[in-house]
Amino acid sequence: MQTTETVEETTVTFDRRGTGQPLVFLHGGMAPSEYWDPVVPHFDDYATIVPRRPGFGTCRDDPGETSADEVLDREVEYVHTLVDAVDGEPILFGHSYGALTAIEAATAAEVAAVVAYEPAILPEGFRAEANLADRMESLIARGERHEAxxxxxxxxxxxxxxxxxDGWLDAWPPWPACVDLAEEVLRMNRAVEQYRLPDRLAVDAPVLVLTGTDGPEFLRExxxxxxxxxxxxxxxxxxxxxxxGPSKAPAVVATEVEAFLQA
Known part of the structure; x- marks a missing residue:
């Protein structure tokens, strides 16, 4: 069931299934909301909510007017609006950039818990050398959006x-439609490169942080x-x-998440 609600002049659109405590899924930057399709059936006891995130083929007002500095703040604000729109204190389950958004949102929102699968945060040494946003910007300026x-x-x-x-991309569902979001991916990546993890994250709710041995080492770190x-x-x-992990091994991940939520 798709629901659209307006809270303080911000419109949020999301797919809701089932009843129970709200469990909100926040996908990563290059994934469509359908990323969560393999995961949702494992949480029948919850009201699962998959929002149409702003900026990624979802609730875009005009992403061209959004700077890299504003990208994360915009998405955190959207999650806050979504939290206000649902009944009860929700659980936030984010993947990659969605995990970073979930953690940041939880610093100023009443949530029951957070599940964060490999948050898109760069270790300090890695971040200092990161220049992907600059490389993407140069390619886009030359009209090479696919390459970016x-x-x-x-x-x-x-x-x-x-x-x-190229063979991997041919089998990847978001490709090549995701090329339309090249500028938004650039802004998202620059926001990640600029983000500095504080010594202390002011999140009162319990958080389950997940990672996998076959993922990028910098995300494990x-x-x-x-x-x-x-x-x-x-x-x-x-x-x-x-x-x-959440979409490739949903049963394994869901079992760990359910054990955490029931503890």
């Missing part, structure tokens, strides 16, 4: 290298850093699961 998004996919999703990137910065958190590392 390919560089993002290559360096973020396959930082250890990939033999046949950042997951550990996020865990250390949270006052109430649990860190779980899945063996043999990659950055796409």
């Amino acid at each position: 998004v390919k560089r993002y996919v290559e360096l973020v999703l396959h930082p250890d290298g990939i033999d046949d990137l 950042s997951a550990r850093d996020v865990h250390e910065a949270l006052p109430h958190s649990r860190l779980v590392e899945f063996d043999g699961i990659s950055h796409g």
Whole structure:
């Protein structure tokens, strides 16, 4: 069931299934909201809510007017509006950039818990050397939008290298439609490069931080850093699961999430 609600002049649109405590899924930057389709059936006891996130083929007002500095703030504000629109204190379950958004939103919203799968946060040493946003910007300025998004996919999703990137892209559902979001991906990536993890994250709710051994090492490192910065958190590392863990191994991930929520 798709629902559209307006809270303080901000319109939020989301797909709601079932009844119970609200469980809000926040997808990553390059994934459509359908990313959560394999996951949702594992949470029948909850009112599962998948919002149409602003900026990624969802509730875009005009992303061209949004700077990199504003991207994360805009999405956090959207989550706050969504929290106000649902009944009861929701659980936020974010993947990648959605996980960063969930954590930041939870610093100023009443939520019951947060689940964060490999938040899109760069370890300080890695962040200092990151220049993907600049490279993407140069490619887009030359009209090479496909190449700009390919560089993002290559360096973020396959930082250890990939033999046949074009073949992988041909089998990747968001490709090539995601090229239309090249500027938004650029702004999102620059926001990630600019984000500095504080020594202490002011999140009162319990947080489950998840990562996988087959994902990028820098995201595994950042997951550990996020865990250390949270006052109430649990860190779980899945063996043999990659950055796409929630959609690739939904039963395994859901079992761990359910155990955390019921503890």
